[in-house]
Amino acid sequence: MNPQIIAISNHKGGVGKTTTTVNLGAGLAHLNKKILLIDLDPQANLTQSVGLANETENLYGCIKKMYKPNPIGFAARLWAIPGSIDLSGLEVEFNNEPGREFVLKDLLTPLKESFDFILIDCPPNLGFLTLNAFCAADRVIIPLQAEFLAMHGLTRIIEIIGKVQSRINPNLQLEGIVITQYNSRKILNKDIAATAEKHFGDKVFKQFIRENIDLAEAPSRGQEIFRSSPGCNGAKDYYWLARELMRRLVPESGWY
Numbered sequence: 001m002n003p004q005i006i007a008i009s010n011h012k013g014g015v016g017k018t019t020t021t022v023n024l025g026a027g028l029a030h031l032n033k034k035i036l037l038i039d040l041d042p043q044a045n046l047t048q049s050v051g052l053a054n055e056t057e058n059l060y061g062c063i064k065k066m067y068k069p070n071p072i073g074f075a076a077r078l079w080a081i082p083g084s085i086d087l088s089g090l091e092v093e094f095n096n097e098p099g100r101e102f103v104l105k106d107l108l109t110p111l112k113e114s115f116d117f118i119l120i121d122c123p124p125n126l127g128f129l130t131l132n133a134f135c136a137a138d139r140v141i142i143p144l145q146a147e148f149l150a151m152h153g154l155t156r157i158i159e160i161i162g163k164v165q166s167r168i169n170p171n172l173q174l175e176g177i178v179i180t181q182y183n184s185r186k187i188l189n190k191d192i193a194a195t196a197e198k199h200f201g202d203k204v205f206k207q208f209i210r211e212n213i214d215l216a217e218a219p220s221r222g223q224e225i226f227r228s229s230p231g232c233n234g235a236k237d238y239y240w241l242a243r244e245l246m247r248r249l250v251p252e253s254g255w256y
């Protein structure tokens, strides 16, 4: 398998993008893959979630060529490049520069060979930063929170992925939709999952991520779920999601 860059994106806020980036990454690391996480969100939640809030070098400085990218190892087979609030100014700073949608791709291309996966945690909008993620990525995974109005707006992001694919990055594919914060006791949750499967068929990962308090608490410890609460439902769900992703990407390997 070639190294893969995967953007984790949904312009809706709070749907589980950061949680999925960190813990799908950790699940893949448990499958012996080398993972780099990129915090592309000016909120820098991923950076805080993996305990790197006090690092001095960050993605903004790398993009501005203030220093070379130096991924920081924070657990076995897991590295990250931290984000910061300065990322929100990049759009204006690159305003008149041709090829401004490729600044992230330029940064990640030389790093790609050193990892099996680069996962990009996108901000909750479809602006300049997300466009950069789609131009750099091979695949997009969309987390979908199983709640009222979850599907609303999904056509918009899928349309943007299609436009980027046809105009800028022919390599880009929608890899799949992950149902997050799922609670089988809530009838609405079941309905939304069923609707998503009806509309998007096999694109919806079979493994749902259940609502799990340990997943919500792990970021405050600066740890991914496998270290924070091994054996909890959140760790199980992200482990099996990682295996499902590997099975999709390398179908000839029976192992996953």
Ligand SMILES: Nc1ncnc2c1ncn2[C@@H]1O[C@H](COP(=O)(O)OP(=O)(O)OP(=O)(O)O)[C@@H](O)[C@H]1O
Pocket: 012, 013, 014, 015, 016, 017, 018, 019, 020, 041, 043, 045, 122, 123, 124, 180, 181, 182, 209, 210, 211, 212, 213, 215, 216, 217, 219
């Ligand atoms: N499966 C889950 N069970 C319980 N809580 C969850 C789960 N997934 C995420 N959360 C919690 O829900 C909140 C939103 O999740 P997260 O930060 O991952 O979403 P996001 O899409 O990255 O948000 P934003 O759009 O602000 O970047 C967080 O407090 C997180 O801890």
Ligand SMILES: [Mg+2]
Pocket: 017, 018, 019, 041, 045, 046, 121, 122
């Ligand atoms: Mg987030």
